[in-house]
Amino acid sequence: MKDFTINRKWRIILLFPTLLILGFIIGKHSGEISPSAIQAAESIFGIAFTPAERDSMVQNLQNYHSSYETMRKQHIENAVAPALPFNPLPHGFIPEQKQTNPAWGLPDQVALPELEHDIAYLSLAELSTLIKNRKISSQKLTQIYIDRIKTHGDTLQAVISLLENEAMDQAKAMDAELDAGQYRGPLHGIPYGIKDLFAVKHTKTTWGAMPYKDQEIDETAAIVDKLNEAGGVLLVKFTLGALAMGDVWYGGVTKNPWNLSQGASGSSAGSASGVSAALVPYAIGTETLGSIVSPSTRNGVTGLRPTFGRVSKHGAMALSWSMDKIGPISRSALDNGIILHALNGVDKRDKSTISAAFNYDVDKSVKDLKIGYFEKFFEGDRATNTIDRRVLEDLKNMGLELHPLDLETSVNVSSMLITLYAEGAAAFDELTRTDLDDLLVAQGRNAWPNIFRSARFIPAVEYIQANRFRSILIEEIHELFKSYDVIITPSYGGNQLQITNLTGHPALCLPNGFLENGSPTSITFLANLFDEEKLIMLGRAYQEHTDWQKKRPPLFDR
Numbered sequence: 001m002k003d004f005t006i007n008r009k010w011r012i013i014l015l016f017p018t019l020l021i022l023g024f025i026i027g028k029h030s031g032e033i034s035p036s037a038i039q040a041a042e043s044i045f046g047i048a049f050t051p052a053e054r055d056s057m058v059q060n061l062q063n064y065h066s067s068y069e070t071m072r073k074q075h076i077e078n079a080v081a082p083a084l085p086f087n088p089l090p091h092g093f094i095p096e097q098k099q100t101n102p103a104w105g106l107p108d109q110v111a112l113p114e115l116e117h118d119i120a121y122l123s124l125a126e127l128s129t130l131i132k133n134r135k136i137s138s139q140k141l142t143q144i145y146i147d148r149i150k151t152h153g154d155t156l157q158a159v160i161s162l163l164e165n166e167a168m169d170q171a172k173a174m175d176a177e178l179d180a181g182q183y184r185g186p187l188h189g190i191p192y193g194i195k196d197l198f199a200v201k202h203t204k205t206t207w208g209a210m211p212y213k214d215q216e217i218d219e220t221a222a223i224v225d226k227l228n229e230a231g232g233v234l235l236v237k238f239t240l241g242a243l244a245m246g247d248v249w250y251g252g253v254t255k256n257p258w259n260l261s262q263g264a265s266g267s268s269a270g271s272a273s274g275v276s277a278a279l280v281p282y283a284i285g286t287e288t289l290g291s292i293v294s295p296s297t298r299n300g301v302t303g304l305r306p307t308f309g310r311v312s313k314h315g316a317m318a319l320s321w322s323m324d325k326i327g328p329i330s331r332s333a334l335d336n337g338i339i340l341h342a343l344n345g346v347d348k349r350d351k352s353t354i355s356a357a358f359n360y361d362v363d364k365s366v367k368d369l370k371i372g373y374f375e376k377f378f379e380g381d382r383a384t385n386t387i388d389r390r391v392l393e394d395l396k397n398m399g400l401e402l403h404p405l406d407l408e409t410s411v412n413v414s415s416m417l418i419t420l421y422a423e424g425a426a427a428f429d430e431l432t433r434t435d436l437d438d439l440l441v442a443q444g445r446n447a448w449p450n451i452f453r454s455a456r457f458i459p460a461v462e463y464i465q466a467n468r469f470r471s472i473l474i475e476e477i478h479e480l481f482k483s484y485d486v487i488i489t490p491s492y493g494g495n496q497l498q499i500t501n502l503t504g505h506p507a508l509c510l511p512n513g514f515l516e517n518g519s520p521t522s523i524t525f526l527a528n529l530f531d532e533e534k535l536i537m538l539g540r541a542y543q544e545h546t547d548w549q550k551k552r553p554p555l556f557d558r
Contacts, residue, residue, distance in 0.1 A: 238270025333539025
C-alpha cells in the first residue's frame with residue numbers, strides 16, 4: 001500500500017522549479033530556501049555558483065516562490081495558450097495566398113455495391129459520387145456505419161461516444177438539401193468520426209483519461225464546425241491514448257483490426273482503428289510527435305499530418321501548443337486532400353493559425369514534381385527496408401526521377417524535445433499538483449505522469465534555449481526542402497519524425513505492404529511548409545499504381 005506521507009512530500013517537492021525543489025530536502029522539509037539548498041540543486045541542471053552568488057540568490061528565489069504560489073491559486077483552462085505562439089515560417093518565406101477552386105477529378109459514376117460492408121469500405125471520393133448521384137442517401141449510409149460501430153466498436157475498444165440520434169438528424173437534413181437541389185461539395189452527407197480530444201457541445205470530451213471521463217466542454221471544436229458546414233455527418237467520438245499518448249485509455253486498449261492481440265498504436269488510436277475496420281470512411285486525428293503517422297502505419301490506413309498552423313486547434317485538448325497538429329485519417333491520399341480543404345484556414349480564436357492557400361488540381365502532372373529520398377534511411381536490413389525500397393522502384397516504374405539526399409542538421413534534435421515535455425507539464429499542471437495523475441492507467445517511467453513530474457525540473461532558460469535551436473533547425477530544413485517538391489522516407493527512418501514535427505512540416509503516411517506476420521507497413525512522403533497539394537498529387541499517383549490502401553482486415557471484411 002502506498003505511503004501517503006511520502007507521496008505527499010514528493011508531490012510538494014515537485015511543485016517548485018529546480019532551485020526550489022531540493023531546498024525542501026536540504027532544509028529538512030521546513031520550506032527553507034538556503035544557499036546549501038541551491039548548491040544541492042545545481043547538479044540537476046549542470047551549473048555551479050560561488051558561495052557569494054548563492055547567498056545573493058536567496059531573496060530572489062523567495063520572491064519567485066511567492067509568485068508561483070499566487071499563480072497556483074488561479075485556475076487556468078487547458079485551452080488557454082501561452083502569449084508566445086509558435087511560428088514555423090523561415091525568414092522570408094510566405095505561403096501562397098491565392099485560393100482557387102480545387103479540381104479533384106472525382107469519378108463521374110460509381111457502381112453501388114450490393115453488400116453493405118462493401119459500401120462501407122468505399123473511399124470518401126467514391127461515396128461522394130454515390131451521394132451526389134442519389135444512388136444512396138446519407139441516412140442509409142449513416143445507418144450502415146452505425147450498424148458496424150455497434151457490431152465491432154466494443155471488439156476494437158475504439159468508441160467512446162456514438163452520436164446516433166444527432167447523426168441521423170444531420171443525415172436527414174443533408175438528404176433534404178439534395179432534394180432541394182443544394183449540394184455542399186464532396187463531404188455532403190458523409191459520416192465521419194473524431195478523436196475524443198475535440199470538444200462538442202452536449203457530449204462528453206474525455207481526452208481518454210480517467211480524471212476527465214465525464215467532462216463536458218461548452219463549445220464545439222473549430223474542425224467540427226468546418227466539417228459540418230461542408231456537409232459532414234459527425235457520427236462518433238473515438239478513443240485516444242490518455243492525454244494523447246499511445247493506445248491505452250481509461251476503458252482499455254484500442255485494438256488493431258489486423259491483429260486483435262495488438263494495440264492500435266496512438267495516440268489517434270480509435271480514429272485509425274475505426275477507419276481501418278470501416279466504422280467510418282474517415283476520421284480526424286492529431287499529432288504532436290507521431291500520433292497520426294504511428295497509428296496509420298499500425299492499422300494500414302492513410303494519414304495526413306498538415307503543416308503546423310494550417311488547421312485551427314480551437315476546441316482541441318492542448319498537449320504542446322507549439323507542436324500539436326490536426327489532420328485526417330482516411331482510405332486514400334485523395335480523400336485526405338478533400339478533407340484538408342475543408343479544414344484549412346485562419347481562425348481568429350487560434351493565434352497559431354497561418355493564412356495559406358490549399359490548391360489541388362488533378363490536371364497537374366506528377367512528373368513535374370522534383371522528388372528526393374533520404375538514401376541512408378533505405379539502407380540496412382530493417383524489417384521494412386525491402387518493402388520501403390520497393391516503393392522507390394514503383395515510383396521509378398511510373399516514370400518518375402528520384403534524387404538521393406541526406407538529412408543532416410547542425411543542432412541536436414533530441415535535446416529540443418524538452419519543449420514538448422515542458423509544455424505538456426504546463427498544460428496539465430493542476431493534474432500533477434492535485435494528485436489526479438494517479439488515476440491515469442499508464443504509470444510507467446515513460447508515461448505522462450512521470451514525464452510531467454520530471455518536467456518540473458526543466459529550467460525556463462533551457463526551454464527557451466531549445467526553442468532558439470529550433471529556429472536554427474527550421475532554417476536548415478527549409479534550405480533542404482525548398483529544393484524538392486516531395487521527399488520520400490521510411491516512416492521511422494532516422495530522426496525525420498522528430499525533426500519534421502519540431503519544424504511543423506507536413507507528412508503523408510501511406511500503406512505500402514505487409515510484414516510476414518501480416519502487420520501493415522507504411523511509407524512517408526514529406527513536403528515543404530504548406531505544400532500539401534504536392535503530397536496529395538504523388539500519394540494519389542502512387543495509390544493508383546498500387547492497391548495497398550484497398551486491403552481490408554479479414555476479421556472485419558463482413
